[in-house]
Amino acid sequence: MTIIEKILSQKAVRITPMRQLLLEYLLQEQKPFGLTELENSFPKADRTTIYRTLKTFEEKGIIHSIYNKLGEVKYALCKEHCTTEHIDQHPHFQCEQCKQVTCIDNLVIPKMELPKGYLVQEITMLIKGICSDCQQ
Amino acid sequence: MTIIEKILSQKAVRITPMRQLLLEYLLQEQKPFGLTELENSFPKADRTTIYRTLKTFEEKGIIHSIYNKLGEVKYALCKEHCTTEHIDQHPHFQCEQCKQVTCIDNLVIPKMELPKGYLVQEITMLIKGICSDCQQ
DNA sequence: TAAGCTATGCAATAAAATTGCAAACTTATT
């Protein structure tokens, strides 16, 4: 039993060629990919199959998605501290129930010390949960 | 000169009815909206016009977008600390130049104390900038 | 092996973002 097979069965995902291939690739590459990139890496596989494989992996906790998407882009007025570069901005909150997005204006996104060589231009933080209105 | 007009001219945005209306609305409502929501709030206005007005506002620093979009959703392998709920996960970095996304596995997204009544289920953090490979 | 659930491929749709172009409108210039 390979490591790939071990992971899949541990996570209760049935072992299939597509899943083995995809997981192997992700393990090898060790970085995030978009659906289109993966589609190009597996020209023989169907886009839908890759898509659903990713969904399955995500559900079973083998992979995570970046952005756990918000749906459409939202726009909000800038505040004073909202510089052009949008560094040190406030976090945003989205309620899973009512889908409303709120600017958490009284919090500041903490500075992050990135590994050497990285230049930070902008940080965004999205907090998901249930807003006070939606807690019965 | 109204406050609306003042903001617009301060930000070097030409004053037009659409822009006045939209800015007034955003000032009044004080929360983020999606393009579709705004389209419904201004049935007489064209979607494209609203879209471009938002783009203009964003460019000129009157509003900001939530998510400053990543493009497509990316998928990455989970690490041990990657719980099902995805709380306390790591930040992600996207290079503006090469567009590559990286998991910053050695950093942890700091806990955030939200206003009373908010239930936090998931936090995501995206850092944009230039990666070490792209700094000549 | 037959029945039943699961995965895949193909086609199609849905939702969101974005562009091209021409008409309407503003502004600057003569």
Next chain:
DNA sequence: AATAAGTTTGCAATTTTATTGCATAGCTTA
């Protein structure tokens, strides 16, 4: 004031990404 030049708007259309339906093929298990 009239015209030229530039900007904004509306409409139509396209692109990109996400998602679903359905039929077929493949496992699994009684």
